[in-house]
Amino acid sequence: MGYPILTEIRRSRVRLKKVLDRLLPVILSIAVFLAVAILASLLLTVIISGGHRLSWNLITNYPSANPNEAGMRSAILGSIYTVGLSTLICIPISMATAIYLVEYSRGGKLSSILSYNISNLAGVPSIIFGVVGLGFLAYWLGMGRTIITGAFTLAILTLPLVTVTSVEALKAIPDDLRHGAYALGATTFQVVRYVVLPRALPMMLTGGILGISRALGEAAPILVVSGLIFIREDPTSLFSKFTVIPLQLYNWISRPQQAFIELSSAGIIILLLVLLILNGIVIGLRYFLIKRAGQL
Amino acid sequence: MMIKSYTQLLSEYLGPGKDKMSDSSEPEVVKVENLKVVYGDKVAIDGISISFKKHYITAIIGPSGCGKSTLLRSINRLNDLIPNAKVYGKVYFNGVDIYSKDVDPVFIRSRISMVFQRPNPFPFSIFDNVAFGLKVNGFKLTKDELYKKVKDALVKAALWDEVKDRLDSHAYSLSGGQQQRLCIARSLAVDPEVLLLDEPTVSLDPISTARIESLLRSIKDEYTIIIVTHNMLQAARVSDYTVVMMPDDHMVGRIIEYGATKEIFTNPRDKRTEDYISGRIG
Amino acid sequence: MTVDARVEALIRHIEKRRRINKFFYFLFFSATLVSTISLIVIFVTLSYESLNFFTQVSIIEFLTHTKWTALFAEKHFGVLPLLNATLITSLIAILVAAPLGVMIALFLSEYASPNLRSIVKPMVETLAGIPTVVYGYFALYFITPRILRGVWEGLQIHNALAVGLMIGVLIIPIVASISDDAMKAVPLDLRHAAYALGARKCDVALRVVLPAALSGVSASIILAFARAMGETMIAAIAGGFRSVLTFNVGEAMETMTAYIAQVATGDAPHGTIEFQSLFAVALFLLLITAALNYVGIKVVRKWAIRY
Numbered sequence: 001m002g003y004p005i006l007t008e009i010r011r012s013r014v015r016l017k018k019v020l021d022r023l024l025p026v027i028l029s030i031a032v033f034l035a036v037a038i039l040a041s042l043l044l045t046v047i048i049s050g051g052h053r054l055s056w057n058l059i060t061n062y063p064s065a066n067p068n069e070a071g072m073r074s075a076i077l078g079s080i081y082t083v084g085l086s087t088l089i090c091i092p093i094s095m096a097t098a099i100y101l102v103e104y105s106r107g108g109k110l111s112s113i114l115s116y117n118i119s120n121l122a123g124v125p126s127i128i129f130g131v132v133g134l135g136f137l138a139y140w141l142g143m144g145r146t147i148i149t150g151a152f153t154l155a156i157l158t159l160p161l162v163t164v165t166s167v168e169a170l171k172a173i174p175d176d177l178r179h180g181a182y183a184l185g186a187t188t189f190q191v192v193r194y195v196v197l198p199r200a201l202p203m204m205l206t207g208g209i210l211g212i213s214r215a216l217g218e219a220a221p222i223l224v225v226s227g228l229i230f231i232r233e234d235p236t237s238l239f240s241k242f243t244v245i246p247l248q249l250y251n252w253i254s255r256p257q258q259a260f261i262e263l264s265s266a267g268i269i270i271l272l273l274v275l276l277i278l279n280g281i282v283i284g285l286r287y288f289l290i291k292r293a294g295q296l
Numbered sequence: 297m298m299i300k301s302y303t304q305l306l307s308e309y310l311g312p313g314k315d316k317m318s319d320s321s322e323p324e325v326v327k328v329e330n331l332k333v334v335y336g337d338k339v340a341i342d343g344i345s346i347s348f349k350k351h352y353i354t355a356i357i358g359p360s361g362c363g364k365s366t367l368l369r370s371i372n373r374l375n376d377l378i379p380n381a382k383v384y385g386k387v388y389f390n391g392v393d394i395y396s397k398d399v400d401p402v403f404i405r406s407r408i409s410m411v412f413q414r415p416n417p418f419p420f421s422i423f424d425n426v427a428f429g430l431k432v433n434g435f436k437l438t439k440d441e442l443y444k445k446v447k448d449a450l451v452k453a454a455l456w457d458e459v460k461d462r463l464d465s466h467a468y469s470l471s472g473g474q475q476q477r478l479c480i481a482r483s484l485a486v487d488p489e490v491l492l493l494d495e496p497t498v499s500l501d502p503i504s505t506a507r508i509e510s511l512l513r514s515i516k517d518e519y520t521i522i523i524v525t526h527n528m529l530q531a532a533r534v535s536d537y538t539v540v541m542m543p544d545d546h547m548v549g550r551i552i553e554y555g556a557t558k559e560i561f562t563n564p565r566d567k568r569t570e571d572y573i574s575g576r577i578g
Numbered sequence: 579m580t581v582d583a584r585v586e587a588l589i590r591h592i593e594k595r596r597r598i599n600k601f602f603y604f605l606f607f608s609a610t611l612v613s614t615i616s617l618i619v620i621f622v623t624l625s626y627e628s629l630n631f632f633t634q635v636s637i638i639e640f641l642t643h644t645k646w647t648a649l650f651a652e653k654h655f656g657v658l659p660l661l662n663a664t665l666i667t668s669l670i671a672i673l674v675a676a677p678l679g680v681m682i683a684l685f686l687s688e689y690a691s692p693n694l695r696s697i698v699k700p701m702v703e704t705l706a707g708i709p710t711v712v713y714g715y716f717a718l719y720f721i722t723p724r725i726l727r728g729v730w731e732g733l734q735i736h737n738a739l740a741v742g743l744m745i746g747v748l749i750i751p752i753v754a755s756i757s758d759d760a761m762k763a764v765p766l767d768l769r770h771a772a773y774a775l776g777a778r779k780c781d782v783a784l785r786v787v788l789p790a791a792l793s794g795v796s797a798s799i800i801l802a803f804a805r806a807m808g809e810t811m812i813a814a815i816a817g818g819f820r821s822v823l824t825f826n827v828g829e830a831m832e833t834m835t836a837y838i839a840q841v842a843t844g845d846a847p848h849g850t851i852e853f854q855s856l857f858a859v860a861l862f863l864l865l866i867t868a869a870l871n872y873v874g875i876k877v878v879r880k881w882a883i884r885y
Binding site: 034045046092120130223228246265268 | 595596598599602603605606607608609610611612613614616617619620623624627677678681682684685689698700701702704705707708709710711712713714715716718719720747750778779780781783784801804805807808809810811814815835838839842843848856857860863864867868871874875
Binding site for chain 2: 106174175177178181184185186187190198
């Protein structure tokens with residue numbers, strides 16, 4: 001106790017520490033608050049700007065130069081066609097990939113290269129998928145700037161996301177069950193078919209829904225594949241020209257008239273509602289699955 | 297249908313020129329020769345040579361980590377399922393080396409079935425659990441035959457009386473001991489020659505344990521049973537022969553003694569066996 | 579049935595089962611190849627079309643010229659203005675996302691109760707699920723006129739600042755979720771050891787958990803930066819299509835992605851040099867983001883092995 005100054009310094013440092021200790025969670029929660037606030041103000045802006053423009057016209061009418069009549073019927077149908085088809089392509093491939101990686105390969109060198117490539121694919125910027133869709137599918141393969149080209153582009157774009165969820169779904173199945181079936185002389189396919197898949201399917205489904213909501217919101221790759229075009233008719237086949245909801249919104253956003261900007265807000269509300277419903281289904285499914293897992 | 301001998305069938309299955317069978321009157325169903333199992337770069341067991349006699353119960357005992365389960369899992373190629381597990385040496389089943397590349401592990405596993413430490417019934421009904429093995433192995437059965445098979449298996453596993461009125465209820469509605477007997481019934485339904493049990497009663501209460509021990513004794517005339525246990529009294533109660541395993545200085549599991557159970561427990565030759573049995577090791 | 583007859587039936591059936599199993603093995607394996615083949619197709623398509631481009635424009639000009647006037651009569655193909663815009667917007671984005679993301683991660687892993695966590699985490703992740711068109715809209719019609727113009731009057735309607743800020747919000751969840759994983763992976767022992775030495779909670783959070791999770795945190799920032807560079811719609815809507823080499827973030831500038839969008843929506847016919855330039859820019863972007871992802875994934879794996 002011969003150095004009163006040192007003791008004083010130490011004391012004040014302790015005090016400082018105490019304050020910091022109290023303050024840190026507050027500072028950190030400000031970051032969380034900020035993120036939530038941005039989300040909230042975004043939603044608020046959209047609702048204030050576009051709420052009064054919500055109407056059935058928006059869903060049932062074709063785009064028009066008159067904002068009071070304009071709707072996004074062709075874009076909605078285009079989204080349903082492309083995203084629906086891309087889901088049909090993506091989900092089986094993702095499931096099969098996950099089954100190969102988890103059930104068949106059991107961690108060899110080849111499978112680690114293949115799964116590494118899945119994370120590589122996940123890192124490719126989404127617009128690149130559009131550029132390649134345009135260059136390879138539309139021109140090289142001659143599929144044109146059509147619904148089917150858009151669907152394949154979106155399918156490959158969402159492939160990594162859906163595959164990763166499927167892999168997680170399979171890994172969540174306890175090995176006990178697999179070994180039990182193997183010990184009775186089941187083949188790998190039988191183990192998958194009878195024991196693993198029935199259990200993992202709902203969780204895999206959530207991956208599929210996540211893929212759908214990702215594909216629904218993607219504008220950039222479709223912008224490149226389809227171009228920014230004005231469509232006033234329903235798609236008639238998979239080789240029709242098309243547009244999608246986010247592109248219709250982009251079109252309206254880029255116009256100078258206030259009425260179209262409000263229209264885009266209304267369109268955004270509809271798009272966000274659809275995504276909200278999809279995510280609600282995912283959360284509900286997961287909750288149900290966790291509850292079921294807890295019971296057993 | 298002309299009934300061929302088992303050896304004949306196997307040799308046909310494996311193709312001509314690959315006849316490595318010994319005489320089928322051989323009393324040793326499973327014969328392990330100089331077995332070594334490596335996980336990654338860790339040697340789990342090494343230098344294991346042992347024969348298991350037909351229609352007897354053999355117990356494998358030893359302290360935890362001595363590789364008992366590893367040895368058991370080598371006998372029906374379940375180690376194949378573990379990434380970076382490597383098996384060296386030979387395991388003969390009815391004279392056929394099950395690790396030769398012509399042999400399908402799936403076939404081996406339907407003849408050498410296994411029951412695990414923790415009961416692991418499938419998330420189906422009780423009936424479907426027992427019928428599962430019959431289904432995957434492609435037995436073409438009528439509804440009545442299937443029912444009879446399932447019933448027989450459940451009777452053998454001493455579970456029939458408890459579940460006969462609720463075959464359609466979910467397997468998870470059974471108690472732990474019942475679930476384990478269900479797993480035994482599931483294995484017996486496919487009529488294996490060898491039944492492997494990996495510490496089947498470790499998670500069960502004494503009454504369930506006693507039930508399982510008595511059912512094992514009651515079926516031993518039809519099956520060759522190999523049971524891993526770290527409960528020496530259990531080994532003494534149920535088994536005819538006993539294998540004692542012990543990790544060496546490098547934690548590699550080795551067999552230190554093998555013989556009739558009575559001999560091992562009353563007159564062990566190895567000092568370590570004596571120490572282990574009397575509770576000084578493990 | 580005797581044992582032998584049963585075995586005979588078994589052996590007969592096993593061949594069939596083996597064939598079925600093999601068939602599905604090949605089916606599943608081929609599906610797994612799709613991702614790898616897609617990567618190859620992406621690379622080959624971009625390279626081939628770029629090759630056509632680079633027979634007409636030298637790589638030196640592409641990499642060093644300071645003018646990009648592909649859509650004008652007098653054409654220059656210097657990628658620097660586009661690259662500059664991409665880097666500036668991504669840098670602003672990471673300046674927003676890195677501190678906020680790491681703070682959110684620290685809050686989630688060290689302070690939030692499991693209940694609070696299960697509410698906050700999905701909310702933060704929602705930020706990544708909102709279509710980027712919506713962010714573009716928000717940047718152009720809210721952030722710039724209502725917020726930024728309030729403090730910076732000379733700001734152009736289309737500007738890099740608003741684009742960067744919005745991309746920053748978009749990538750907060752990437753930083754937060756990977757950092758949170760890294761922090762969660764720090765062993766509890768380490769925390770307990772620090773508490774045993776008399777550390778306070780803030781010491782544990784800032785001096786034990788954060789440094790221990792540092793490689794995961796840096797990986798999250800690298801991966802988020804790569805994602806920022808690839809973002810298109812926000813830049814196309816709020817950044818403008820003005821390809822000029824400038825460092826003034828209050829001005830409009832065209833990112834590489836916005837340029838691609840501009841050409842694709844325009845009427846540059848297939849086979850022209852404008853059309854091919856789209857592939858050259860795309861390839862350039864792909865190479866940069868691939869390098870960043872490579873480093874990022876490598877760092878993540880290294881940290882995953884350590885614990």
